[in-house]
Amino acid sequence: MTASHESNQPTDSPARHRQPIASRWDDARAAAMSEPELLLYRSNLLGSDLRITNFGGGNTSAKVMMADPLSGEQVEVLWVKGSGGDLGSIKLDGFSTLYMDKLRALKGRYRGLAHEDEMVAYLPHCTFNLNPRAASIDTPLHAYIDRKHVDHMHPDAVIAIAACANSKALTQRIFEGELGWLPWQRPGYDLGLKLEELSRAQPTLKGIVLEGHGLFTWGDTAKSCYETTLAMIQRAEEWLAANIEQPVFGGAAVTPLPAEQRAALAARLMPLLRGKISKGEYKLGHFDDSAAVLEFVCSRDLQPLAALGTSCPDHFLRTKIRPYVIAFDPANPDFEQVAASLDEGLARYRADYVAYYERCKHADSPAVRDANPVIYLIPGVGMLSFAKDKATARIAGEFYVNAINVMRGANGVDSYVGLPEQEAFDIEYWLLEEAKLQRMPKPKSLAGRIALVTGGAGGIGQAVARQLLAEGACVMLTDIDGEALEQAREGLAKAAGKDNVAGFVADITSEAAVEQVLSACALRFGGIDLLVSNAGIASSSPLEDTTLEVWNRNQDILVKGYFLASRAAFRTMKQQGLGGSMVFVASKNGLVASAGASAYCTAKAAEIHLARCVALEGAPHGIRVNVVNPDAVIRGSRIWDGKWKQERAQSNKIDADDVENFYRERSMLKRSVLPEDIAEAVYFLASDKAAKSTGNVLNVDAGNAAAFTR
Template sequence: MTSTIQTEQKKAITSLWDDAYAAGLSEPELLLYRSNLLGSDMRITNFGGGNTSAKVMMPDYLTGEQVEVLWVKGSGGDLGSIKMDGFSTLYMDKLHSLKGRYRGLALEDEMVAYLPHCTFNLNPRAASIDTPLHAYINRKHVDHMHPDSVIAIAACANSKDLTQKIFEGELGWLPWQRPGYDLGLKLEAVSQAQPNLKGIILEGHGLFTWGDTAKSCYETTLAIIQRAESWLEENSRKPAFGGAKYSALPAAERASLVARLMPVLRGKISKTEFKLGHFDDSTTVLDFVCSKDLQALAALGTSCPDHFLRTKIRPFVIDFDPSNPNFDQLLSGLDEGLNQYRADYVAYYERCKHDNSPAVRDANPIIYLIPGIGMLSFAKDKATARIAGEFYVNAINVMRGANGVDSYVGLPEQEAFDIEYWLLEEAKLQRMPKPKSLAGRIALVTGAAGGIGQAVARQLLQEGACVMLTDIDGEALSQAHQVLSKVAGKDNVATISANITRESDVEAILSETSLRFGGIDLLISNAGIASSAPLDETTLEIWERNQDILVKGYFLVSRSAFRIMKQQQIGGSMVFVASKNGLVASAGASAYCTAKAAEIHLARCIALEGAAHGIRVNVVNPDAVIRGSRIWDGKWKEERAVSNKIDADDIEEFYRQRSMLKLSVLPEDIAEAVYFLASDKSAKSTGNIINVDAGNAAAFTR
């Protein structure tokens, strides 16, 4: 993904404004249009970053009189995907009246509590802390962006002089200050004192631009960013990051090493909260991690508050020499390096904390830089891990630009702390919804393209897990991926088409799962076939096919998953989707019944070995799951109809009436049982069997 962004960065930023489309839009709709255009290009602002606003005359809902209303991006959200309900609306006269309540910089945070009292039309969208910054700039339309090129200038040691030199008086400049009410007043003062300005650069932070119309504001923002990019490119005289120290390993070797490293690393940082990982080895990242100045620049941390909040005060540089790529040596130094990072983080907290600071947070790194390999990022969910990595790529671009023309300056330590442990940020964290039951867990579902597989994957996704789907049918797997991506987003679902009877394919499945998400916590072995034939007509081919898929395949997948779960040292759960036929013999299905019985016994064996490592293994036995089943769409349906001396069209009703409860068993029923056994709801169960068959006395476990 980052590599694609890099390719785009070589093209000039040009206006995408469509006059014909814009002509039919209201002022609030023009704000939305402008916001979406700005947010569509990561050179302009990063995901979730930046704010836009417009001051619009509207009829008051009580008096009917025309009043000035501030429309401004609300708390949270992303400009590229924001909708109309993502904007806060506030009375401008009430926002101005707040100035009489302001008691000084030391108490500016209390001003946030007054913002809801300024709400126009009972808008439920919470106003962000940046609201005063937009409200008090004396212009109708305001953009606040975080473009790498402008932040590079803002983060230079001589930021003020460079701003004057590059923009020739068109932009003002303000020294670093944490966003808040007081900064809003300073922006007001500059915009009123210098009415000819097109915007302001905030030291170490970002860019404010404005205009009299939505279009002029948008195009001014683009022109300033393009001007900064061009100037940096034309005036950079130093090799990036001090020049290269190492050469990057070949792509396949990088991926192989990371797939081995991520589960081990994830286990070490997931003792109190499960983490999910993301890997980036784009050209931008490799240039940085292979450079001479890697250690020195990494120690400086980031400058922009948006970057810092996502990436922590500084990254963790893993001790690794790509010219002598010794994986065992890397692992041997990992504990010492992580312990030192955690100790340094706690020391930073102790140095900077205030009497009312929240308790110290997770001391583990978020960003991990590996010379010659790339960057890992870990967070409580996959999207957050990916976005954290993207923000650090922004920081890399800023360091490259700043050091090319001057000297990069990171955020001062105390300022960094005051943002990270800002009580307003803490309050926002406390308002976050409670994590779902499988948040941070990584699941692998085999046979994922079938009815039961998709139902299981959907259930796990809805409970917060990331899911790797695998199946031998690539086309059906692709269709399943499209459907399930709509359930939980593309970050949380991935696929790999493979044959679980091949050892190399199974290793590839687990390697891809680790590379994509960081390891594995839940294995749902569900791949299956079915065959029916009298014993004397059961060919060796039929017998071996059942054994290959239902026994050998389950063995290979569980063995590989077991190895990774042991490496992680944070436990795990396996659920085998077997069959009622594993407990009850059926005439005319000896190959299938025997293989399913072997599945169940394999699960028991693994449960014995896994218990010492916190790895639980349980079984779900379905029976006659016909609806949505690819097995029942094939010969199995006809064969079982013949065996039971009924018409194929009557098969579902036959099995419903055969059950004790007279109910059909659906894929969703199996998914519920799988979820129960996979989750902590059954944390004290292993080696167990749940029959989901609507009642079959012969299958009662005993």
Template sequence: MSDTKAQEPITSRWDEGLAAGMSEPERLLYRSNLLGSDLRITNFGGGNTSAKVMMEDPLSGEQVEVLWVKGSGGDLGSIKLDGFSTLYMDKLNALKHRYHGLEREDEMVAYLPHCTFNLNPRAASIDTPLHAYIARKHVDHMHPDAVIAIAACQNSQQITERVFEGELGWLPWQRPGYDLGLKLEQLSQQQSHLKGIILEGHGLFTWGDDARSCYENTLAMIKRAEDWLNQNIRQPVFGGQKYAPLPAAERAAVATRLMPLLRGKISKTEYKLGHFDDSDAVLQFVGSADLAPLAALGTSCPDHFLRTKIRPLVLDFDPSAPDFERLVSGLDQALEDYRADYTAYYERSKRATSPKVRDANAIIYLIPGVGMLSFAKDKATARIAGEFYVNAINVMRGANGVDTYVGLPEQEAFDIEYWLLEEAKLQRMPKPKSLAGRIALVTGGAGGIGQAVARQLLQEGACVMLTDIDGEALEEAKKDLVKVAGKDTVATVQANITSEEDVAGVLGATALRFGGVDLLVSNAGIASAAPLDETTLDIWKRNQDILVTGYFLASRAAFTMMKQQGLGGSMVFVGSKNGLVASAGASAYCTAKAAELHLARCVALEGAEFGIRVNVVNPDAVIRGSRIWDGKWKEERAASNKIGTDDVEEFYRKRSMLKRSVLPEDIAEAVYFLASDKAGKSTGNVLNVDAGNAAAFTR
């Protein structure tokens, strides 16, 4: 969220003219999208909304009351109608006779599918009873920072009464479940004047008689909490400033150097992707006097906790006397201590039925004067984890500013983290794609082959950084690729790969955006044709600069980062048939491509001991979708072969042994194979993708 929006007051954006023509479920969707679009109201994937709607039973034809409630998973800001579960209210009420107490309340989740209305396939969430039994037609359950700050105070109940003057009820901390739903029902019935309820350490329930009044009641309660906190918070917050933040460029430089090192140390069993945040809220917290004791308390809201783990790891760094080497030298011990502490927490808290201990590495890493790093199995999860910890920072600022912040009790935290229902949800997750957690850098990314390669890698689960000298074409490529895999997984940086400084910047940008690099696809290219006696020194140097020096600089920089990570890696050079076969009238190009091929073999020799594989894909005549063939090269090759430019593709198709055209997608398939673990025992190899050319046979 931008700083500008964060400073704007929360106001109603309800458009009655728009809502008037909607059905009740559509108004629920409209309300949900409005609430979910503002992270101050609820975080990504958090919160629930519901409406009790009279509908025609598809079996009896009678009007029955149906609960529409956000289903398991999903995000309110982007949810569609099919994201809601629908359940018969009479069946939900009948479930009360099946309830046998707290010790067996998880069993109640298995009954929810039996209450499904109209065969809706959307699974009901564990929060369904919380909405079903509140005696109101429309219910919102949100996680606004301002309200959670009050809910996480040591004197939460008294402050709730002071701020909301009896309009909101209060319930002590309890893990969400069936029993909590019954308590919400009881309170909403016994105190009919209430406009909602605060759950200690958790969040806010609000309601209304129609969709609009419910929505505006939710906003009013959040704004009241915000206003009260702003008027009563003690200054300075977090015990005052201990460290001033480093300048922005220096913060980025520290994060850029640290992320590949840290990523390598925590990705030994599962690849992790990183995210860097040096927003004002983060810098204020990591530079504060109370950083260490507050961070040790952990988060309070279950939604925050599930995303960020029991507590963050605060790294030992003094920005007033920055010493990066000292930071790195203490990293192994800091990580070991955190893992030992997490394992001890597991051993202290585990139940007889608890799942096995999970990854003991931290998710959130706090660096005084620099910012916050978050690491997770995919980029979106890493980013969202960071956003949740910013929510936690805001909660701690408010709670400690007016009272004493209280984190989630350790046993309660464990029981949520290792909740069997959460474990079942994790087990239902789809199997990771073959390149999940990998970071790819594709040079020449705006071209036809570059885009096809990027698309293939994205579809296989990788994050991709594209670089190209043509900034405008690069942005167009990015727009297309974002449609394939989303904005989290695609990034671009304009650069000239013949510039040592630019190449260093590309690798730095890749590390800062994703955490490091695992796959390099060297694809930047040009083509030129001229008889030897007409080949100028400029033509010769241009081929050498891009096809040899550029490939050397990219591979050297990626090689260095891969060594730092210690996770191995894979490089694929997109070469050419001309690296193996001489071609008349193209000496500069053929020589450069041959040098490129031999460079790959040299890097393969040096990379083997570090698990870094290097292979080459040799295309021939990839004409369709190629920017190289759209230019002078096509005219030159047409003239050399004494054909028209419109006949070039057909000429090369017929020239091939298989009589087939070679497409960018064909090269992408070959690149993916060599880059992936499918070719995990191949290095120094050449794969021709040329539809058959006997002269290019490697043996």
């Protein structure tokens, strides 16, 4: 048995840092580009390297002369990354466009720091050419720097310098007057004016370091701006590499467990932890045991540095004010002791978070948010991150790796300084940030749910996975056919995103393999909420010609396989304490005997009765179990592509090419049953739409009176 998987190593691991940042600017390619296209090109280059800026972080801009759509006159227009989005994948429609003369006129409306947020409401009045892309809070930071091209990045190396207690002196020492420095200030209109003031007062500057935040750089052309940005980051990296005291983080306090043991412990812990933090909102998890993470979680300075929290606002917004360090001794890896400590530890973290809220809140602050941690650090094991969706959980982990890199650099050359508590609160509960959260679309019906689909490479399996993914679930596919499984995973990932779908090759008749599938599901997503038992075969032969091998094969796959999958999923669901749903894809033949198919019909009948038994035991734990009975799902079916089609044609004395028509005409409704029809039924029973249904059988067979349930 083999598993298809993706590496947990983040793209900004220490191995990447050994490769110098080099310009990837292509003059031949850039020669034919307009100024907006050059801005896009520069942005994509910068955003594609996580050493330069984190996912979703940073901004770029260009001031471009364009024809006014009303007057036809040439006017200066600010093109700047709009609210949201990621530089690495941004398109031209991701940029806001604003009249520079109107932006300059806004200075007359500014009433000081106490009224700074009201300036955001004026930005739409500056929109050029009715561009619907909303301008971000960082717009003034770009507008008032009197340079044509401006980059604002969050490189770990520069933030490490910016987060030092003596960051101003270090900035002068490292960059020798080429970069200016401004003290910490929340992004907004006033900071834009301060950037303008300093850039004009020192016209030879190539950029500015913002204390605890990041880097601004500029240039007269898109290329010179891009290359200046790279040069400043590279200078910071080289200086840190030459000056960081060793060993970092105070040296190692513990030895990491071997990789397999780390993964096994994380897979056991994640469902338990997920259940404790998902009572109000389902959470999805991510595990990272990269070299950078292990260096930090095994260090002597883990506890004091973790308590300081992050510095850069972008890091903090993704990771909360500080992580939760789980008490664990890798030299004495007692899982039961860790599990027993979680309730008290989480309660203490939540209480601390609420106390932080009460200390810092204002009269108009939004209500306290989810008090559970986002980042979980485990000595000797690695880092877990949990969020409302898989991508957000992964990205939160990546942001904390950024924070680890910052702490390594800052503490290695000076003293690391986290974001002041009140400043952190004012960003986290910023009314503008709250308004952005309120504008987020309503979650889909299966948001935060984790589904395991057996027989995932087949027609019904893929259709079910596609339906569940469309409704917001994450899906782990498993199948014995590795090549077909990978093709299915790739196809589904293109539509639903690679974060949300994974594959694991396994034989569900193997007890050990099924346990590995559940562990892989837990390690990849955090646990399991929905099991769709769909793996299947079909066979047809008269009783006297049915061999013991055929009989046992039906029993192994259709009965033992369903038993093993449901038992393993049941254990995890019970451990999570979040309830759950199982759907067995059985068959009309489980209710109606068919001549010449005794092995198949008997196994399908056993599936249905197994589901009823599991429903009885699952009900006290909120675990629902239901059955979908398809009939004659021919199109897209790997079963019907095999001998089964020929066997059923012979049994019904028809040509193989007439099988679909035969079954359609045999049905009461005279309609073909498709994989998508089964997927709809599975989704209904798996979702909260059927929250009060368990032990039920839903036939999707276009009507067969003999299969009516009684």
